[in-house]
Amino acid sequence: MTKGKDLERYTTLLFAKRDELWARGVTLPPAGGTKGDIMDVASADVEADLQVRFREADRLVLKEIEDALGRIRAGSFGVCEACSQPIAKARLDVVPWARFCRDCGERERA
Secondary structure (H helix, E strand, O other): OOOHHHHHHHHHHHHHHHHHHHHHOOOOOOOOOOOOOHHHHHHHHHHHHHHHHHHHHHHHHHHHHHHHHHHHHHOOOOEOOOOOOEOOHHHHHHOOOOOOOHHHHHHHHO
16 A cells, blocks of 8 residues: 555646646537538548547546545555555556556456
8 A cells, every 4th residue: 555755646646637637628620510522521530530539538547547536535545456465656656547556457458
């Protein structure tokens, strides 16, 4: 379990990432509504689809961040949900919302 100054730092990182994602907002280009030739319309549709996918990815990260903040409140932040071992500080430094240690995370993705 993570404690003290590290916990404060991770809380700050989580809030900063959450604020960054919120600041992006939901601005999507119009799908099929642009004027121009067929290539312009197709390009606008592809761009709109990519933006929707990015927003969905952002939404998933926001959920993970909220879950991590909940783990901080519960006192279980930094503990792997699968094996109950501490999550490496290096991993939390990169992905502070990580729920699994590296090994368990790899098994989850497999």
